[in-house]
Amino acid sequence: MAPHGTSSTGLQATLRRKPLSALARREVLSGLAFLSPWIFGFLVFTLLPMAASLVFSVTNYNPIHPEELEFVGLANYARMFTDPFMRQAWGVTLRFVLISVPLSIAFPLALAVLVNSERLFAKNLYRTLFYLPTMIPIVVNVIIWGGIMNSTTGWLNQAIEFLFGVQGPRWYQDPVWVIPALTIMGFWGVGNTMVIMLAGLQNVPTELYDASKVDGASASQRFLQVTLPMISPVIFYNLMLAVIGSFQYFVQAYIIGNGRGDPNGATMFYNLYLYRIAFNFLDMGYGATLAWAMFVVVLILTIILWKSQRRWVYYAGGE
Amino acid sequence: MKRPIVLLSVLVIAGILLASCAQATATPTEAPVVAAEPTLAVQPTAVPQADRVQIYWYIGLGTGSQAAQIPPEKAFVEKFNASQDKIQLITIIVDNKFARDNLIAQVAAGNAPDIVGPMGTEGRGWFQGSWLNLQPLVDQFNYDTSDIDPAFLEFYKDQGELVGLPFAIFPSAMYYNTALFDEAGLAYPPHTVGEKYTLDGQEVEWNFDTVAEVAKRLTVDASGNDATSASFDKDNIVQYGFDFQWVKDSPRWFTAYFEPFYPVNDAGEAVLSDGQVAGIKWYYDAMWGAQPFLPTQAAQDTDYMGHANNFNSGHTAMSLTHLWYTCCITPASDATVTVASWDVGVVPTYNGTTTSKMHGDTFGIMEATLHPEEAFAVYTYMIGEGSADLYTIYGGLPARQSQQAAFFASLDEKFAPNKVDWQVFLDMIPFLEVPGHELVLPNVAKAHDAFLQLGSDLRSNPDLDIDARLAQFLKDETAIYKEVAP
Numbered sequence: 148m149a150p151h152g153t154s155s156t157g158l159q160a161t162l163r164r165k166p167l168s169a170l171a172r173r174e175v176l177s178g179l180a181f182l183s184p185w186i187f188g189f190l191v192f193t194l195l196p197m198a199a200s201l202v203f204s205v206t207n208y209n210p211i212h213p214e215e216l217e218f219v220g221l222a223n224y225a226r227m228f229t230d231p232f233m234r235q236a237w238g239v240t241l242r243f244v245l246i247s248v249p250l251s252i253a254f255p256l257a258l259a260v261l262v263n264s265e266r267l268f269a270k271n272l273y274r275t276l277f278y279l280p281t282m283i284p285i286v287v288n289v290i291i292w293g294g295i296m297n298s299t300t301g302w303l304n305q306a307i308e309f310l311f312g313v314q315g316p317r318w319y320q321d322p323v324w325v326i327p328a329l330t331i332m333g334f335w336g337v338g339n340t341m342v343i344m345l346a347g348l349q350n351v352p353t354e355l356y357d358a359s360k361v362d363g364a365s366a367s368q369r370f371l372q373v374t375l376p377m378i379s380p381v382i383f384y385n386l387m388l389a390v391i392g393s394f395q396y397f398v399q400a401y402i403i404g405n406g407r408g409d410p411n412g413a414t415m416f417y418n419l420y421l422y423r424i425a426f427n428f429l430d431m432g433y434g435a436t437l438a439w440a441m442f443v444v445v446l447i448l449t450i451i452l453w454k455s456q457r458r459w460v461y462y463a464g465g466e
Numbered sequence: 467m468k469r470p471i472v473l474l475s476v477l478v479i480a481g482i483l484l485a486s487c488a489q490a491t492a493t494p495t496e497a498p499v500v501a502a503e504p505t506l507a508v509q510p511t512a513v514p515q516a517d518r519v520q521i522y523w524y525i526g527l528g529t530g531s532q533a534a535q536i537p538p539e540k541a542f543v544e545k546f547n548a549s550q551d552k553i554q555l556i557t558i559i560v561d562n563k564f565a566r567d568n569l570i571a572q573v574a575a576g577n578a579p580d581i582v583g584p585m586g587t588e589g590r591g592w593f594q595g596s597w598l599n600l601q602p603l604v605d606q607f608n609y610d611t612s613d614i615d616p617a618f619l620e621f622y623k624d625q626g627e628l629v630g631l632p633f634a635i636f637p638s639a640m641y642y643n644t645a646l647f648d649e650a651g652l653a654y655p656p657h658t659v660g661e662k663y664t665l666d667g668q669e670v671e672w673n674f675d676t677v678a679e680v681a682k683r684l685t686v687d688a689s690g691n692d693a694t695s696a697s698f699d700k701d702n703i704v705q706y707g708f709d710f711q712w713v714k715d716s717p718r719w720f721t722a723y724f725e726p727f728y729p730v731n732d733a734g735e736a737v738l739s740d741g742q743v744a745g746i747k748w749y750y751d752a753m754w755g756a757q758p759f760l761p762t763q764a765a766q767d768t769d770y771m772g773h774a775n776n777f778n779s780g781h782t783a784m785s786l787t788h789l790w791y792t793c794c795i796t797p798a799s800d801a802t803v804t805v806a807s808w809d810v811g812v813v814p815t816y817n818g819t820t821t822s823k824m825h826g827d828t829f830g831i832m833e834a835t836l837h838p839e840e841a842f843a844v845y846t847y848m849i850g851e852g853s854a855d856l857y858t859i860y861g862g863l864p865a866r867q868s869q870q871a872a873f874f875a876s877l878d879e880k881f882a883p884n885k886v887d888w889q890v891f892l893d894m895i896p897f898l899e900v901p902g903h904e905l906v907l908p909n910v911a912k913a914h915d916a917f918l919q920l921g922s923d924l925r926s927n928p929d930l931d932i933d934a935r936l937a938q939f940l941k942d943e944t945a946i947y948k949e950v951a952p
Contacts (some may be wrong), residue, residue, distance in 0.1 A: 210574035211596060298764040299701075314701065318925035320764055406567055407915055409922040426571050428911050 203435035223436035233437065235412055236420035239326070243416065244393040245328045251389045252382060255337040259344035260370075274345070278338035283334075289402045292332045293319065319403055322413035329399055329414070340385050347381030348374065363409055376461040383460045387452055392406060394445050397422070507865065512543075519840045524572075524579035525557055526565035527589040528827050529790045529860050538859045545855070546847060555839050566592055566911075573834065580841040581848075583829030584860055586632060588914070590624065590830055591906035591936040597629035598831040603842040604628070613866060621826060633849045634827035634862025636788040637894040638723070639810040640677075641795075646705065646783040650684055650692070655784070655811025657887050659820050659897065673815040674724070674748055677784070681707025681752070681759035684783035693757040700758050707759035708752065709766075709776045711785035713823070716917040721745035722823040722903035723786060724816040729943070730908065734951050736943030738936065741816060746924065747932055754928045763925040772804075780804035786813065788825055789891050792861035792877060798884045809892045813897070822894035823903060827862060863891060908947040916943050 167175065189376050204224070207217050227233055262273045280288070295301050296318035304315030318328035364372065375382075397418040400408075407423070408415030421441065425434025514520045525531060525539065536559060537864065543555050558579055560568045566589075572578060573596060582589075590597065604611065611619065614632055618950060622630035640655050647654055653664045662669035663676050670676050680843075682693040684707035691698045693707070710720040718729065726742020738746075752760035761776055772779035778795050785791070796803045813822045829848055831841045857864055857873045858880065864873050874888045907913035918940050923930055 198532060211593075235595060293767060294769075297768055299762075300768045317764060317926070319767075320762075386785065405563065405918075405922065407922070409919070410926045411919075411923055423915075426574060427567055427915070429574065431574070 200435040200438055203432050204439055206432045207437075209429045209430040211429055219432065223433045224440075226433060227436060227440060232415070232420060233417075236415050236417045239408075239413065239415050240394060240396070241394060241419040243326050243329065244390065246326060247333055248386070248389045248393055249391075250330060251333060251337065251340065252386055254334055255340035255385075256344050256382070258337065258341045259348055260374075262341070263345055263348045273340075277341055279336035283335075285398045286333060286402060288332065289399050292328075292335070293403070294436040296328055296332075307431045320410050322411045325403070325410060325413045329396075329403070332399065340389075343381055343385060346379065347378035351377040358410070380462060383452075383456050387449065390448060390452065391445055394418075394441065394448075481550055494802055501735070502604055509535070512554070512556045515554050516727070518550070518552060519837050520554050520556055521581060521837060521841050523555055523557050523844070524560070524565075524569060524582040526560035526562050527569060527582055527592075528562070528585035529793060530584060531561050531565065532794050533558050534796075535793055535859050537706060538855070542852060542855050542859070546844070546852060553844060555844055559733075568744050569593070570911075573832070575833055576834075578832045578834040580835040580837060581829055581845060583630075584827040584856075584862070585830065586827050587772070587902060587904035587906070588748070590629060591904070591910050592914070593830075593832075594624065594906060594910070596833055597627075598833045598835060598838060598841075599629065600631060600831065600842070600845075601628045603838060604631075606839075607842065607846075608857040609624050609846060613868075622828060630828040630830050631845070631849055632826070632865035633853070634826075634857060635865055635895075636790045636825040636827065636862060637898070638786060638788050638813055638822045638824065639889045639890045640775055640813060641711070641785045641791065641808060641810050642786065643780070643783050643805050644807040644809055645805075646684055650783075652680060652683060654809065655680075655814075656804070657811055659812050659893060661812070670810065671815060671818075673818075674745075677708060677814045678752065678759065681784060682757045683707065685757075685759040698757070698767045700756075703761075703765065704781065706761050706765075706776065706782045707784060709760055709785045710749070711777050711782075711787035711791055713772070713787050714749070714925070715921050716914065717742070717746050717749070717921050718903055718917045720749060720786075722809075722899050723813060723821055724748070725823055726823075726899035726901055726903065728901045728905055730947060733818035734908065734944075734947050736940045736947060738940065743936065746936070750924050750930065750932055753925065754930075762928075763922070777808075778805055788823070788861075790825065790827075790861040792880075793859065795881070797880050799882065803828055807884055809886055810888075812890060813894060820897045821899050822897040824898045825904070826859070826865075857875070866881065909950040912946045913943060916946060937951075 150199070195283070205218060205220060207215070209215060234458055237370050258277055261267065262270050262277065264270075267273065283291075295303050298304055298315065298317040298320060301315075301318075303318075307313065307315035316324040318324050351374060355377070356369055358371050359369050397417050400414040400416045400419050401422075403409075404414035406419070406427075408419060417437070421434055421437040424430050424437060492738075523543070529535070530539065539557060539559070543557055546555050547553075557901060564838065569582065570592075573593070578596075603609070609631075611631070614620075619628065619632070622628060623633060642655055644654065647796070656663055661672065663672040663680075664670075665679065684705065685687040685703060686695040686705040687699040688702040688704050689697070689699065693700070713719045721727075721738075724745035727737050727739035727742055729736055729738055729742070731737045749760070752758060753762045760781070763773055765771060766774045766776055770779065775794055776782040777785035777791070792952065795805060795808065798806050813820055829845060831845055835841050853864065853869070854872065854876070856862070857869070858876045862873075864870050870892075877886070877888065888925075916939065920935070923935060
């Protein structure tokens with residue numbers, strides 16, 4: 148966006164140094180005009196609510212009784228460390244992250260490898276089929292899977308009984324099985340990740356495979372030594388999104404757990420707990436505190452991931 | 467290499483197709499189930515007109531969000547709007563399951579609707595302090611309340627303020643599917659309080675033990691064995707004997723049929739009465755015992771059971787619930803009818819006492835309304851001139867006695883040629899619960915939530931240690947009460 152000859156120190160510095168030509172000014176104004184909806188939206192719908200929630204976090208704000216507003220200092224932050232339900236919510240969320248994140252990378256990668264295979268018949272059909280569920284709204288997805296995983300009439304349990312002669316789990320009613328059930332349900336939405344992985348796979352230069360074949364590398368060696376390093380930036384990108392998305396998991400848990408973490412708190416994800424505190428119990432101050440705690444945790448994880456990429460992500464053109 | 471990939475591809479496609487067809491394959495080949503699919507959330511259903519004042523009517527906190535109720539509600543609104551040149555009535559319909567959370571969010575965001583309802587005492591209690599005192603409007607418009615029993619007016623007062631005017635009452639009764647009783651060769655439930663039930667040629671008291679015994683004989687597996695048979699397969703039930711139709715989410719609700727009790731003692735601690743504990747155990751055993759006769763959560767979350775509209779699915783023989791349930795039984799004249807012949811009997815006794823749990827529903831105007839006078843105009847139409855339409859939609863017995871005969875006549879017309887003994891509901895009124903099961907609890911949102919959580923565990927967990935779970939519940943509930951203790 149910057150005019151010709153400007154450095155990365157920014158537009159303002161350039162403007163101070165020398166007057167812009169009429170054309171450059173017009174371009175800057177046009178650019179700002181086109182950006183203004185985003186800037187306005189960011190300021191009003193993101194930055195302002197964030198700032199407001201930071202203020203709420205040091206108050207006892209109840210939106211139905213704003214007249215009772217009081218400054219409570221860091222009391223809400225201290226409360227987090229003695230709140231047993233928050234610990235439970237973190238436990239549920241971390242368990243889900245640990246189970247779902249690796250699978251949400253491995254599964255779409257496997258699918259991408261499959262639909263990238265030269266030997267696969269009707270590749271485009273599979274690509275379309277795997278991507279299709281992504282188009283289905285989450286709520287519909289959850290309802291459909293509710294039928295599939297119904298412990299008495301769902302075809303999944305009927306198939307388990309038919310194949311193995313044992314009764315399948317009570318997917319949505321058993322605290323042990325509900326997280327795996329949500330993870331399996333998530334497989335339906337991997338089409339987007341699969342497409343990105345596929346693009347990464349198709350960008351791997353074929354010369355590398357040819358050279359490795361000449362060197363006698365097996366198929367698995369080619370995958371581990373050539374494919375994975377070459378698509379590691381794509382994996383890194385998807386990993387980042389998967390981690391952030393898993394920590395923000397909400398809608399599916401809200402619907403399956405009736406908005407209260409059924410069965411027995413097993414779907415009380417952190418965001419659901421936050422929502423309940425803020426909007427069910429109208430403890431908006433503490434709810435805002437929980438939101439900021441989540442922000443800090445995800446920020447730290449993101450920084451760690453970002454730093455770690457130097458060890459395992461390969462950028463062909465350097466940084 | 468090529469063959470395994472082709473095989474894998476075929477399996478994957480088959481999986482996707484099966485997943486797509488899951489709803490269909492999950493449903494046994496029974497007649498289609500009608501009507502009772504709840505709507506998740508329906509946003510305002512009309513475009514605001516610039517030349518009119520908009521009054522938003524929020525439906526779902528009590529009855530009103532079932533799919534079968536929405537078309538007549540819209541017809542009601544259209545009729546009202548056609549009669550108006552100043553007010554535009556707009557509905558916001560939200561599934562009852564999510565309505566409380568949704569309304570809280572709307573109020574918190576400053577988008578409170580004008581009118582909410584119908585709703586019970588509990589629904590109003592969640593929003594205590596948010597309702598408009600109607601007395602000044604009653605006085606301003608000289609609204610005639612002379613034919614309303616003063617006791618009813620008192621019933622709708624909250625901390626001295628009149629937050630509602632009487633609309634409808636909903637006594638309870640035992641709905642039963644006569645065809646299923648005939649098929650099992652069992653006598654119908656009694657229609658008068660105190661009347662004995664004839665079982666195996668002997669007259670026995672119509673109490674919850676009798677209900678359990680009859681329900682077991684009406685519960686049938688896929689091979690046609692009833693629950694009392696040694697060959698009964700409890701994992702393959704195709705017909706249930708009994709259900710607390712839509713009154714079981716909170717154990718506080720269904721235990722009111724056993725023993726009405728306010729679960730807070732003088733010290734502000736949570737307590738359950740012996741009758742409530744017995745009711746909870748009876749209910750749990752009905753689902754998870756050796757001879758189950760009541761659908762579990764998983765069993766009712768199916769097309770086959772009408773997605774929890776169990777009685778109307780045609781696969782439940784008896785359901786204890788309120789008069790409002792007439793909303794959601796498909797009339798015999800409808801091609802999709804699943805329960806062609808049904809009737810109602812009296813509520814069973816517990817320890818020799820009959821208790822008919824009652825709902826007293828009405829509408830409320832939110833204090834945040836910007837148009838109180840227009841909202842009151844709509845309100846008085848709802849409980850006055852337009853009430854006959856709403857009574858039919860909501861199955862509410864008019865609070866004014868003069869309107870009751872017309873109300874039952876409209877139900878007769880709706881369910882013809884099936885005949886129902888409506889007198890049973892009237893006979894239940896003297897046996898209303900005291901104290902009410904909807905009396906507001908301390909820290910009501912959290913306290914109610916803990917009851918719902920307990921109910922969910924009961925419906926979902928076959929390995930529950932009931933005594934330990936109840937002890938934990940009382941401990942949690944007491945802590946919730948203490949959060950707001952003075």
